[in-house]
Amino acid sequence: MEHRQVNRRWVVASVASFAFVGTSVPDTNAQIRQATEQDGAADSKDESLKARGPMPPPWVLPQCYKLIQQQLYEKARQLVAPVVANHPGWAKAHFYLGLTYSKQHQHERARELFMRALKLDPSYHTVRIHCGWSSYLLGRVGESRQMFESLLAVDPNYADAVFALGLLDFDDDNLPSARQHYLRAIELCQGSKDTRTEAKARARLADVHIRTGDLQAAKQELDRSIQLKPDNAEPYFKLSRVLQRMGDAEGASRARSKHEAAVRAAQATPVPSRGRRSE
Amino acid sequence: MLRRLDGCACSPFVVALVCAISTIPSRAVADELSTMRFTDVTKASKIDFSMTSGRTPSKHLLEINGGGVAMLDYDNDGDLDLFFANGATLDDPERGPGVRLYANNGDGTFKDVTRNVGIDLRRWAMGVAVGDYDGDGCDDLYITCYGRNVLLRNVCSGVSARRFVDVTDKAGVADDRWGTSAAFADLDGDGDLDLYVVNYLEFNVDHPPVFGLRNFVGVPVMTGPAGLPPQGDVVYENLGDGTFVDITVRSGCAPAQAKYGLGVVVLDLDGDGTQDVFVGNDSVENFLFRNQGDGTFEEIGVVSGIASNADGGTQATMGIAIGDVDGNGHPDVFTTNFSGDTNTMHLNLDGLMFDDRTSQFGLAMVSRSFLSWGTGLFDFDSDGDEDLFIASGHIYPEAATHKMDTEYTQPPLLFERKGRRFGRNLEAGDMLRGRYGGRSCAFGDIDNDGDVDIVMTTLNGPVQVFRNDSPHRDVVVVELTGKGGNRHGLGSKVELVAGKTVQRRWIHGGSYQSVDAPAAYFGIGGSARKDDLSLRVTWPDARTDDYKPIPTNRRILITRGSLEFHTAPLRGHGG
Numbered sequence: 044m045e046h047r048q049v050n051r052r053w054v055v056a057s058v059a060s061f062a063f064v065g066t067s068v069p070d071t072n073a074q075i076r077q078a079t080e081q082d083g084a085a086d087s088k089d090e091s092l093k094a095r096g097p098m099p100p101p102w103v104l105p106q107c108y109k110l111i112q113q114q115l116y117e118k119a120r121q122l123v124a125p126v127v128a129n130h131p132g133w134a135k136a137h138f139y140l141g142l143t144y145s146k147q148h149q150h151e152r153a154r155e156l157f158m159r160a161l162k163l164d165p166s167y168h169t170v171r172i173h174c175g176w177s178s179y180l181l182g183r184v185g186e187s188r189q190m191f192e193s194l195l196a197v198d199p200n201y202a203d204a205v206f207a208l209g210l211l212d213f214d215d216d217n218l219p220s221a222r223q224h225y226l227r228a229i230e231l232c233q234g235s236k237d238t239r240t241e242a243k244a245r246a247r248l249a250d251v252h253i254r255t256g257d258l259q260a261a262k263q264e265l266d267r268s269i270q271l272k273p274d275n276a277e278p279y280f281k282l283s284r285v286l287q288r289m290g291d292a293e294g295a296s297r298a299r300s301k302h303e304a305a306v307r308a309a310q311a312t313p314v315p316s317r318g319r320r321s322e
Numbered sequence: 323m324l325r326r327l328d329g330c331a332c333s334p335f336v337v338a339l340v341c342a343i344s345t346i347p348s349r350a351v352a353d354e355l356s357t358m359r360f361t362d363v364t365k366a367s368k369i370d371f372s373m374t375s376g377r378t379p380s381k382h383l384l385e386i387n388g389g390g391v392a393m394l395d396y397d398n399d400g401d402l403d404l405f406f407a408n409g410a411t412l413d414d415p416e417r418g419p420g421v422r423l424y425a426n427n428g429d430g431t432f433k434d435v436t437r438n439v440g441i442d443l444r445r446w447a448m449g450v451a452v453g454d455y456d457g458d459g460c461d462d463l464y465i466t467c468y469g470r471n472v473l474l475r476n477v478c479s480g481v482s483a484r485r486f487v488d489v490t491d492k493a494g495v496a497d498d499r500w501g502t503s504a505a506f507a508d509l510d511g512d513g514d515l516d517l518y519v520v521n522y523l524e525f526n527v528d529h530p531p532v533f534g535l536r537n538f539v540g541v542p543v544m545t546g547p548a549g550l551p552p553q554g555d556v557v558y559e560n561l562g563d564g565t566f567v568d569i570t571v572r573s574g575c576a577p578a579q580a581k582y583g584l585g586v587v588v589l590d591l592d593g594d595g596t597q598d599v600f601v602g603n604d605s606v607e608n609f610l611f612r613n614q615g616d617g618t619f620e621e622i623g624v625v626s627g628i629a630s631n632a633d634g635g636t637q638a639t640m641g642i643a644i645g646d647v648d649g650n651g652h653p654d655v656f657t658t659n660f661s662g663d664t665n666t667m668h669l670n671l672d673g674l675m676f677d678d679r680t681s682q683f684g685l686a687m688v689s690r691s692f693l694s695w696g697t698g699l700f701d702f703d704s705d706g707d708e709d710l711f712i713a714s715g716h717i718y719p720e721a722a723t724h725k726m727d728t729e730y731t732q733p734p735l736l737f738e739r740k741g742r743r744f745g746r747n748l749e750a751g752d753m754l755r756g757r758y759g760g761r762s763c764a765f766g767d768i769d770n771d772g773d774v775d776i777v778m779t780t781l782n783g784p785v786q787v788f789r790n791d792s793p794h795r796d797v798v799v800v801e802l803t804g805k806g807g808n809r810h811g812l813g814s815k816v817e818l819v820a821g822k823t824v825q826r827r828w829i830h831g832g833s834y835q836s837v838d839a840p841a842a843y844f845g846i847g848g849s850a851r852k853d854d855l856s857l858r859v860t861w862p863d864a865r866t867d868d869y870k871p872i873p874t875n876r877r878i879l880i881t882r883g884s885l886e887f888h889t890a891p892l893r894g895h896g897g
Contacts (some may be wrong), residue, residue, distance in 0.1 A: 116540075140388045147540040149664070180662075181727055182690035214681045216743065250632070254682070280634025284627055286677060299624065302634055
């Protein structure tokens, strides 16, 4: 197999919100289109095409992607499932089918398809960020870490993977490493103007500060996170907790009100079920 | 970790946490091989009936909660008997197979004595609370139902044989909504047991919600709770004459918006000598009713941080376990939740402030695939720290046929405390690899050998009895007799002091729809100074009594007001 460079623009854009942690479905139409075209170009140059078996009709996978981008997952699935069946050697088809499931938060199915795509083409690194998140959301922390680390081995500046490692470290109660990963993710995001991931990383860095008792530092990170993404509910809630503990009951109350407003606004925007009963 | 403490914004909570952690067993303990062992003795116990909760596969919300279980000594013979709140079916919710009472024969077997003691309750029962509401020295039963709840008075004196009598109407506790959990507790500090009843939602069996209005990970599933009207909880004050009065509104426990209640524990969470009420609500904010000591409560769930998880997300909150996992002296609250979410460990920082520290204890990501219910923090291996058991099983039968990132039947989860974290134990018994529709569970020493056994109910499946067969270690079992009707000292804190190490237990009802044995179980562990043990009991009104020296491997029987205590033997400990 050829070594395919990670298409960073594609992948960075592909990290859409899952709660506030982040999951892995494209959220910018232009970037998706561009990525699809670039992936298609890479395919046409691939000398190992023969090893993949017969090529699917050239319009199918780009069309599938358009449907995913339009959130028409069932239709996308209907389109790509026969491709997977008839052209089982094509990693991209497995990947796209996996995306239709991960977007609907069916991560077990998605994970299986992502793993199959990676087995078919280990150099298809784009898959790793998606597979890493699906594994994470299934609670498979070891596998998730391995996915993110293998992606970072190819692209050490991949902010979302660095951020994800911070989450895994935090779950492992390794606070120094979590802090380091969050700080690095913030640094990378600032370079790429990825405010979404930066906002997430700052809110999670606040968790580390809360755990170590540095409430002032936690407050600063949460304020910055809110500045970056004022529509995110989670930082308001955390800020209310921090202010409450700092003795600022009024500030805490204001933050709680903003949290409630942000939750209401998010609920008013239809999104696919995250697989949580509270939705 | 915690390295930023030097010169930090010095939260007293963190200081307390660091001090507390110093009492937690060292890493050397964590590296020890597990000795925990459980044996499925369901068949040998002769508890051979299956719970009923609608039909399988469940189609409606009413069918999925399952029934509760209580460990109690109804006949005062010194061993633990078992009561099961059994359900019914949608076609006739008033005439199910009936609740069951099993007497402990003392030899590892149980006998169904339901009819012998005059119990004939065939309504769709859900949960159970145990308490001696009339102070006659015998435990009574309050059974929550879909429909009218039932108070069964344990008549244990006089010429007639022991029997249970339905005194619901006379006592004035016939709430007729969908009750889930309930708890007896001395809410007003007058010595007798009041009653908190948790209600769920309005459900009309004749016109159940249309199936499939709800969609879970792309799969149509049963409707609710969202979209169905919640039902408010009820608080009853015991008037001391065999009757109760509804004080829900007067007490301040009737918030503007009712919620979908599932679980409850009552204990002094803020350490002020009054009993507070924590209610686990399904999919919405939990309640924490702080007892203000004047007969009223203030709802502080959101302000205290216990209403949701660390991200502000509301959770399903079925089971509730209490323990002092960080050793700071305050009761921490562990709750079980839905699949795709994590269970939650709320540390009690100072009595009024809670912080979600699930990750810190290694209990977060491991729980994502499981939908969990009854739970308990107990020192199953008697090594001096508390372990964790969780009953699990999904509500959507579709999980058996569709990929929903979870399974319909699930193994129970057993976590062993290893140093500062909990580690999942898959080796301590065959049941940990089994598949059940786990629901409620109760914890206590049913074979009187000093360690903690488990009884778990399942959805439309057989009751499971898991006997703790871990190697005997030094233990202390404490049983209290409080004043008045609170004969088990419900709401008390029991501390076992061994040198500089303090272990704490709270005597409270139990977890989801269930009741644990009213006892405090302590393992001494290898490193403790077992020849220098003392006990401190903080009674529900905050009065404390100290007892010393405390012998190991005995039941310690303490009566309030007496400076002396009695002991009784434990099986297998030279008794």
